[in-house]
Amino acid sequence: MLRRVVDKARHAIALRELEALLIGRTLTARETEGQWNLISDGEAYIHAWSWRLVGDNHIVVASEDHEHRFGLPKPINAVEKFNTALGGEPVARVEVSSITGDLAILFSGGIRLEIPTRSSGYESWSVGRKEDFSTLFVGANGGFL
Template sequence: MKLFATQSKTDTFADELEDWFVSSSVRLRRGAEGQWRIDVGADWTIRTNQWRLIGAKSIVVTSEDDGHQLGLPAPIDAEAKANETADGLRISAVSLDARTGDLTISFDNGFSLQVHTWSSAFETWQLYRNGEFYGAVGNEGLR
């Protein structure tokens, strides 16, 4: 079932995301022109421009950190740092804010991966299953 539809589907979509994602692993991949892929399990891909990985006490790394040295000995490789941190973790919960379209993927160790909506009109992230477009999420949820 394709979910590209009206905002009224947002609550159902959030429940389905959790069903689809729980127990899966994630892998982040840097794409072209600032685009990122978040592979969830073997079938699902989220495409977004911005994300952040939150640890137990602070932000571990964000897409905005990528390539910046920030006073460190070498520039941050956000892809490598996120994947090293998430290696072996399994998704324990998924939440989608129906007002904003913000997505939070929670892991079994208390860490979380967040994809936020950064525009009032732009669809900030898109979901694909085996390469097939499922839906886009922006302000006010599923579109």
């Protein structure tokens, strides 16, 4: 059952539940018709409208880069760049802004996956369980549900 997380104590409890699903797991990207699924090697998946991987002082790749050339010999394959950049690194930490609902996932190798909330009214990401496709968390303006 989804519930809006409205206070700091409930935010902390929900964050611990989210961490339990993701910490120690790896993520693999898949794109289908402009929608992104980040699949864990555990029981969870993340559905995101947009994301970016941030390394040391730069953006490694972003979902919006997918299939754009940017003057390169061939278009960027953001799926390949995502999966190569993470190289099987496990999730080390999870953060959710209680103000914006932005999701940040930090990997043991230092790369940070940022999934920003892009709307004041619509959700920008969700985390669910692969076995039954149930939605457990939804990122939205003001935190998460």
